[in-house]
Amino acid sequence: MDHLFPPLPTTETAVDALREIAREFNLEIEVTHDIGADQTSRRSHAGLGVTTDPDGSLPHEAYVELGGTPRIDVRLFPEDDALIKVEGVEFHDIPREEVPAFLRACYTDRAHVRGRRFPPGYRLVVSLPGDRTYKEHLPSIGLTRWMSARVR
Numbered sequence: 001m002d003h004l005f006p007p008l009p010t011t012e013t014a015v016d017a018l019r020e021i022a023r024e025f026n027l028e029i030e031v032t033h034d035i036g037a038d039q040t041s042r043r044s045h046a047g048l049g050v051t052t053d054p055d056g057s058l059p060h061e062a063y064v065e066l067g068g069t070p071r072i073d074v075r076l077f078p079e080d081d082a083l084i085k086v087e088g089v090e091f092h093d094i095p096r097e098e099v100p101a102f103l104r105a106c107y108t109d110r111a112h113v114r115g116r117r118f119p120p121g122y123r124l125v126v127s128l129p130g131d132r133t134y135k136e137h138l139p140s141i142g143l144t145r146w147m148s149a150r151v152r
Helices: 011-024 096-107
Strands: 029-035 060-066 072-076 081-086 089-095 111-116 121-128 132-137
Touching (some): 011 072, 011 096, 089 096, 089 132, 096 132
Antiparallel strands (some): 081 089
16 A cells, blocks of 8 residues: 555554544544444355354454534445545545545545536545545535535
């Protein structure tokens, strides 16, 4: 992984990093842990009562809800990636090591909404250190107050 992002080798170390961000930005945090192959979302093929992966490891997934604005939820997967929802907009396959930087970008105004006139539409753009950028199309339902304040 890129040297700009400190390693987060386990789901628990990633949760600890998110707790630190919550403290840094004075946010409420709620964490739900799913441990075992029969509990994690990507292991739906595991049989009833099967808790370990075929290699004997115990998969650990966590769902993190952060209070404040913007509204952010994070699902940390055992496969070293995450799904991050910012104001309901989903960013898939974010490397676990980049999750803290992604959240800091959202809480320190390094995220913005880019609008286009033709074809009309909006994208939520999150800029990380090292010229790393994530972009997701916004649904035409409407922008939240936080998004509207960041339109460029």
